[in-house]
Amino acid sequence: MSAPKYLDGQEVATHNSRESCWIIVHGNVYDVTEFLDEHPGGSKIILKYAGKDATQEYDPIHPPDAITTNLPVNKHLGPVAPNTVKKVEITVTDEEKARQERISNRPPLDEILNLHDFEAIAKQVMAEKAWAYYSSAADDEITNRENHAAYHRLWFRPQILVDVTKVDWSTTILGHRSSMPVYITATALGKLGHPDGELNLTRAAAKHGVIQMIPTLASCSFDEILDAAQPGQVQFFQLYVNKDRDITKRIVQHAEKRGIKGLFITVDAPQLGRREKDMRMKFEADDPSEVRKSGSDGVDRSQGAARAISSFIDPGLKWADLAWFKSITNMPLILKGVQRWEDALKAYDLGLAGVVLSNHGGRQLDFARSGIEVLVEVVTHLKEKRGLSFPNEKFQLFVDGGVRRATDVLKAIALGATAVGVGRPFLYAFSSYGQEGVEKALQILHDEFEMNMRLLGATSIANITPDLVDTSNISSHIAAIPGDRLYEANYESMQHARLREIKPKM
Numbered sequence: 001m002s003a004p005k006y007l008d009g010q011e012v013a014t015h016n017s018r019e020s021c022w023i024i025v026h027g028n029v030y031d032v033t034e035f036l037d038e039h040p041g042g043s044k045i046i047l048k049y050a051g052k053d054a055t056q057e058y059d060p061i062h063p064p065d066a067i068t069t070n071l072p073v074n075k076h077l078g079p080v081a082p083n084t085v086k087k088v089e090i091t092v093t094d095e096e097k098a099r100q101e102r103i104s105n106r107p108p109l110d111e112i113l114n115l116h117d118f119e120a121i122a123k124q125v126m127a128e129k130a131w132a133y134y135s136s137a138a139d140d141e142i143t144n145r146e147n148h149a150a151y152h153r154l155w156f157r158p159q160i161l162v163d164v165t166k167v168d169w170s171t172t173i174l175g176h177r178s179s180m181p182v183y184i185t186a187t188a189l190g191k192l193g194h195p196d197g198e199l200n201l202t203r204a205a206a207k208h209g210v211i212q213m214i215p216t217l218a219s220c221s222f223d224e225i226l227d228a229a230q231p232g233q234v235q236f237f238q239l240y241v242n243k244d245r246d247i248t249k250r251i252v253q254h255a256e257k258r259g260i261k262g263l264f265i266t267v268d269a270p271q272l273g274r275r276e277k278d279m280r281m282k283f284e285a286d287d288p289s290e291v292r293k294s295g296s297d298g299v300d301r302s303q304g305a306a307r308a309i310s311s312f313i314d315p316g317l318k319w320a321d322l323a324w325f326k327s328i329t330n331m332p333l334i335l336k337g338v339q340r341w342e343d344a345l346k347a348y349d350l351g352l353a354g355v356v357l358s359n360h361g362g363r364q365l366d367f368a369r370s371g372i373e374v375l376v377e378v379v380t381h382l383k384e385k386r387g388l389s390f391p392n393e394k395f396q397l398f399v400d401g402g403v404r405r406a407t408d409v410l411k412a413i414a415l416g417a418t419a420v421g422v423g424r425p426f427l428y429a430f431s432s433y434g435q436e437g438v439e440k441a442l443q444i445l446h447d448e449f450e451m452n453m454r455l456l457g458a459t460s461i462a463n464i465t466p467d468l469v470d471t472s473n474i475s476s477h478i479a480a481i482p483g484d485r486l487y488e489a490n491y492e493s494m495q496h497a498r499l500r501e502i503k504p505k506m
């Protein structure tokens with residue numbers, strides 16, 4: 001093989017305009033001139049790095065292979081000679097210095113007692129943009145808060161004088177062993193919170209024998225996440241369906257080939273919700289006159305990280321398309337984001353493997369009900385209409401949103417769920433403490449399961465039955481706020497629009 005021909009950094013630096021725009025990512029030069037207007041995140045952010053090394057900005061929000069996959073091969077110009085590239089000057093603001101100091105003052109992990117604690121620390125140590133993306137929810141964030149509050153309307157009816165010397169909270173999910181009835185649900189953009197992104201979750205999941213659902217919009221590449229898994233480690237995949245079905249087919253079949261054990265198709269996001277905390281971060285640009293402009297594809301660039309990365313999602317996805325999914329894969333198909341019993345029934349009738357009763361962590365339709373409330377009606381109606389009982393091996397019910405304690409999980413299991421998805425708490429755990437944080441979060445859940453199973457008088461998951469829970473208030477939407485001081489102390493209120501800062505005239 002002949003040695004690669006290195007480009008000179010100074011030459012690259014001359015291609016710094018809309019007319020000719022080259023960028024460097026991971027030591028390679030790419031001509032992105034023709035791609036500028038197609039970039040889902042808009043052209044402005046690329047132009048900011050025209051002629052320069054864009055790796056630092058690129059990494060948190062793209063899988064490493066995004067650029068090589070999306071750009072024609074003739075635009076891959078080759079490696080750049082490393083010592084010829086001017087370092088991108090990063091000015092460390094006072095705000096950033098203060099954040100670094102807060103990071104060094106994090107409490108040791110053994111002082112973290114519950115999942116709320118991770119959120120409290122994450123809020124203080126995460127970069128502002130990352131915190132805004134992770135914590136934000138749609139509109140007035142009522143559903144986001146309701147997701148957690150709904151669990152306050154369920155109360156236990158524990159049984160006594162059961163021998164609970166040994167308790168076992170392990171279970172099976174879609175036929176696969178899990179050390180607890182919890183899985184790590186799909187959340188996009190892991191590298192916003194930590195340089196190792198989703199790999200923190202993969203590695204911690206392996207140590208604790210839990211299942212990770214890999215998101216379509218992971219910051220690490222799909223294969224990187226699979227490669228980080230231990231032999232035999234079970235992983236699921238969350239799919240956003242692309243308007244271009246050939247792309248979707250390729251992704252799905254690749255996932256199956258790599259051994260993914262369940263395909264969770266997200267059905268609650270034909271358009272991404274307006275998440276105002278994230279939008280206020282103006283993900284792309286600092287200049288307010290620029291951020292309001294739309295790209296040639298009509299995507300409004302003023303709408304935060306979420307909108308910037310999701311313009312490919314197909315709003316035309318419909319029930320009739322599910323037959324096609326069945327024709328292209330043998331993986332179990334599960335709909336993620338079902339919000340009423342009628343749709344759960346349709347999914348059952350179509351022979352799907354299950355549904356996730358979820359409102360996307362309150363990030364989509366505000367005033368969608370909580371998954372736990374929907375669970376109660378789904379179980380009732382599927383029993384009535386199809387004679388089903390839950391938990392059910394053939395058609396499994398999952399719930400996510402607002403779960404912060406093992407007691408929340410146990411309520412969902414008692415009411416018929418096979419397992420529960422947890423999202424933000426694991427993001428906050430790795431944003432604050434990396435992989436060890438996620439391991440600690442899982443350990444906390446194990447400890448909570450052990451104690452609460454004993455106190456409920458249940459020795460196994462099979463003993464967590466509906467009679468253990470009083471559901472009589474579940475549908476009365478009068479949230480008991482403030483009902484949970486820990487949660488409320490973390491919840492960050494939304495902000496009003498603010499006047500622009502007026503710079504003094506020189």
Ligand SMILES: Cc1cc2nc3c(=O)[nH]c(=O)nc-3n(C[C@H](O)[C@H](O)[C@H](O)COP(=O)(O)O)c2cc1C
Nearest residue numbers: 134185186187188266360361400401402422423424
């Ligand atoms: C930062 C963030 C990113 C998310 N990204 C996705 C995604 O890409 N696809 C998806 O189906 N759901 C996504 N979700 C929704 C989660 O899978 C899940 O429904 C939700 O987080 C559960 O609520 P919880 O965060 O209160 O546990 C995301 C949630 C958060 C908080």
